[in-house]
Amino acid sequence: MSRPTARLPRATLLRVFWRCLFLQAAWNRRGMQNLGFAYAIDPALRRLYPDPVRRREALRRHLCTFNCHPYTAAAILGGAIHHEERVAAGDEASGAPLEYKQVLQGPMAAVGDGFFWAGLRPLSGAAAAVGTLALGWPALVAALLAYNALHLWMRWSLFRSGYRSGDAVVERVAGLQLPRWARHLRDAGALLAGAGAGLLALRAASGVGVAAGAGTLAAAAWGWMALSRGARLLPSAYAALALGVAVALGLAFLRGGP
């Protein structure tokens, strides 16, 4: 499905991209991201459909239920504009953009959730945490800058790719091999969290005492076991706090002090 010429000026595309950063502003249980999608694509529809009746029809189809990962949705937004251009030119039926969205939203959500939400973002969070513990605020700033440079570049690239290539964006996204990268990111994240446990233990040892450092590592081992057996996060966190107090009191008792 080729596209002869780009109809929309770059300024309009930039406006759409800016608005797609608000995709989830009014996430709702009925249409999910429908309002955000309509808000984002509206500048393009205004440009493509000077006739208010056709514009209203186009807007109505983009108010249908839509839900995707907020980053990878940029590709679908770009592709939807690609199809709207063809609809406006009379090359496609008016249902094509909606069909495109419905087909792609599930797979794109799965790719985005797996790569960004379960891989890159927690990895960046762990890197920022470990960097802050080891090197202080410059490492935190560096981790945030790196994450945002990459995520914004990918959002823009996906949007542009969807706009330029329409249905072919699927092959482009598949070519990125994001699920394979996600597996590596998850391994690296577990490694970084371990380094975080070690650094927190060192910090406790130097600030409170060697026993506190050892307690940090013991709590990490206990936490892993408890969570792998299905313990809930917040009650387990309270249990960890209580265990820390109990260990300190036990040590004080053994030493014969208060």
Next chain:
Amino acid sequence: MIAVDYLVVAIVAGLAAIERKGFLQAMLSRPVALAPLTGLALGDPYAGLMLGPPLELLWLGAVNLGAALPPHEALGAAAITGGAVLAGRALGTGVTPAVAAVTVALVAALAVLGRGTDRLIEEWNVHLARRAEALVERDAPRAAVRANLYGLLLPFAVSFVLAPMGAAAAAWLVPPFLRWLPDATVPLAYAWAALGGFAAAAGARAFRSQRGLPLFASAAALTAVLGTLAGAWP
């Protein structure tokens, strides 16, 4: 000054709630960034740098997958940091591990409350969607799409109200508690250390890596050993 401090916590938490889901999602509302930002806004960025890493690891798995709602880690982080800074200031000690441990115990449940409010907001946003559809039918497309931005107001308002309430609870209760039990300082420092270890394990589990346990355990052991050899462990 105290009223200004609570206003600062409210604004930072409100903006973080918007960034968390409604706009951008650039990790600025993650605890590792938000705790130092809240600390900085209250004049104590180092407290935020102390609190941010363990809170980030604790809530590393707090992500919005599909329609599932995670705990509101941004609300929790802003309230904990605000409460700890104000409690430490009242005690004259700054944010110590004991202050941090008691504040987390007191305020962390706000993150779960925040998840409940998120659910209510998503229900409420259905009204916005219906309104937008009605406006399209009444030939007011610009007003219809603008309804999307009104969805930012409630998340801001909820965190604007709840975060300073959590911070106030800590600022009022933590100083008298620690003055009443001065001997609790060391046990509470142990509690903070234990929470750090647990948080790291929770963070590692959040990755759901098939090789997670050996990677986590070996990295923890290696870091501790290398740190000891480098003299970080006394």
